Amino acid sequence: MIREQWSGSEWEKYCRRLLSMRYDSNIQFIPARDGGDGGLEAFRFDGVGYQCYAPEDAYSLESQTTSQKRKMTKDLKRLCDDVEGTCRLLGDVQLHTWILMTPEFDSRSLIEHAQKKKRDVTVIVPRPKWLADDFKVLVITDEEFASERTRLLGQIETELHLDVPDPDESLWASSEGNEIANRVTTKLSVVPSLAADPEWLSEYRDEMLRVYFRGQAQMERLKVEYPPLHAAVERRLKSVVSTLTMTVSGMERPGTEVIETLVRRLAEDLKKDAPGLARVLCDEIAWHAVSSWLIRCPLRFRRAA
Numbered sequence: 001m002i003r004e005q006w007s008g009s010e011w012e013k014y015c016r017r018l019l020s021m022r023y024d025s026n027i028q029f030i031p032a033r034d035g036g037d038g039g040l041e042a043f044r045f046d047g048v049g050y051q052c053y054a055p056e057d058a059y060s061l062e063s064q065t066t067s068q069k070r071k072m073t074k075d076l077k078r079l080c081d082d083v084e085g086t087c088r089l090l091g092d093v094q095l096h097t098w099i100l101m102t103p104e105f106d107s108r109s110l111i112e113h114a115q116k117k118k119r120d121v122t123v124i125v126p127r128p129k130w131l132a133d134d135f136k137v138l139v140i141t142d143e144e145f146a147s148e149r150t151r152l153l154g155q156i157e158t159e160l161h162l163d164v165p166d167p168d169e170s171l172w173a174s175s176e177g178n179e180i181a182n183r184v185t186t187k188l189s190v191v192p193s194l195a196a197d198p199e200w201l202s203e204y205r206d207e208m209l210r211v212y213f214r215g216q217a218q219m220e221r222l223k224v225e226y227p228p229l230h231a232a233v234e235r236r237l238k239s240v241v242s243t244l245t246m247t248v249s250g251m252e253r254p255g256t257e258v259i260e261t262l263v264r265r266l267a268e269d270l271k272k273d274a275p276g277l278a279r280v281l282c283d284e285i286a287w288h289a290v291s292s293w294l295i296r297c298p299l300r301f302r303r304a305a
Contacts, residue, residue, distance in 0.1 A: 006103055006235065011054035012041065014142070014152075015101050019050065021148040030089065038082065038089060039075035040098075047096040047132055051075050054103050065107040072100050072110075072137070076117050083128045096132035100139045114139055150275055152228055159278035160229070162221050167213035169206070177209075180295050184208055187294055208291040215288020218281070232274040237289050240266055263290050 006014075012032075019027055019042055029042045043049040055067035076098065079086050100114070114137040121128075122135055142149050171177045184205050188194050194201040222230040267286040271279060 006054035008054055008056065010235070011103060012052050015041070015050070015052035017152055018142060018145040018148045021151065022145060038085060039078035040089070041101075043090060043093060043095065045093055047094055049095045049098045050101055051099070052101045061106050065105070065110050068100065068102055068105060068110055068139070069113045072113060072117055072139075076121055076137070079130070080121060080124060080128055083130065086128070086130045090130050093130075094132040095130055096134050096136070098135070098137050100137075102139065102141060104141055105139055110139055159281075160226065160276050161278040161281045162218045164214060164217040164221065167210055167217075169210075171209075171213050180212075181205060181209060183295055184291075208287075208294065211284060211287040212291040212295060215285055215292070218284060219288070226276075229274045229276055233270060233277075233285060236266070236269055236273050237285075240269075240289065241293050259290060259294075263287050266290070 016029055020029075023044060026046075027042050027044050030038070030040055032041075039051060040049045041052045051071070053068065053071045055064050055071075079098075118135060118137040121131065121137075124131075185201065188201060188205055188208075194204060219230070219233075222233065263283070263286045266289060267279070267282040270277060270282040270285060274282075277285075
C-alpha cells in the first residue's frame with residue numbers, strides 16, 4: 001500500500017480548514033506557537049476536542065500505528081497533568097469527546113488503545129474538572145468531512161479534465177529530448193518482450209514520452225488554475241516517487257505489466273485524494289508521474305536472462 005505523506009504543518013492547516021468550514025464560529029482553534037497547544041488543536045463549545053496528527057514515519061502499518069498511539073497517550077496525559085491550565089483554556093466547556101484526527105489508520109489496535117486511554121482518564125482521582133461524565137476517545141480521518149473535503153479540493157460541477165494539445169514529437173528530436181528518449185529506451189530494453197520487438201519498443205517509448213510531456217503541461221495548468229488540487233496531487237506523487245526506486249529495484253523481472261500496475265494504483269489514489277479530478281485525468285497524471293520517474297531515476301534495471 002502506498003501511503004500518502006503529510007508534514008505535520010500541512011496536515012494541521014488542512015484539518016483546520018475542514019473544521020472551520022463545517023463549524024464556522026462554533027469552534028475555537030488553539031495556537032501552538034506560544035507554549036504548545038496543551039494536547040488540543042481545537043475545541044467545539046459543545047464539548048468536543050480535536051488533536052490533528054500526521055505521523056511522519058508512516059511508511060508501514062506498524063510504524064504508523066505506534067506513532068499514533070504514542071501521540072494519543074502523550075496529549076491526553078498533558079491535558080490531565082495540567083488540569084488548571086486545561087480549565088483556563090476551555091473556560092466553562094467540559095469535554096465529552098477527544099478526537100485524534102489523522103490521515104489514515106488501518107489497525108483495530110489503535111481503537112483498542114483509544115478505549116484504554118478513555119478508561120485511564122476517567123478513573124483519575126480527583127476527577128479533572130474539564131472532564132465530562134460520558135468522556136470518550138475517538139480516531140477519525142478526513143473521510144468524516146467528505147463534503148468539506150470535496151469543496152476544499154476544488155470539486156466543480158463536472159469533474160475536471162485538462163485538455164491540452166498533444167506534444168509534438170519534435171520535442172524528443174531535440175538534443176535534450178533525444179537524451180531523454182535514449183534513457184527511456186535503455187531502461188525499457190531490459191523487458192524481454194520489448195527487447196525482442198524493436199518496433200514495439202519504439203512505440204512504447206514514444207507513448208511514454210508523449211504522456212511525460214503532456215503531463216508536464218497538465219501539471220502546470222493545475223498549479224496555476226486549481227492550487228488546492230495541485231497540492232493534493234503533488235503530495236501523493238511525492239510519497240509514491242520516494243519509494244518507487246526501492247520497490248522496483250527489488251523485482252526480479254520488471255516489465256510492462258509492473259509499470260501498468262503502478263500507474264493503475266497511483267491513479268486510484270489520485271482519484272481518492274482529489275475527487276475533483278476526472279478519472280481520465282488521474283490516469284494521465286499517473287502515467288506522467290511514472291514516465292517522469294523512469295526518465296529521472298538513477299536506477300539501472302537488471303537485464304533479464
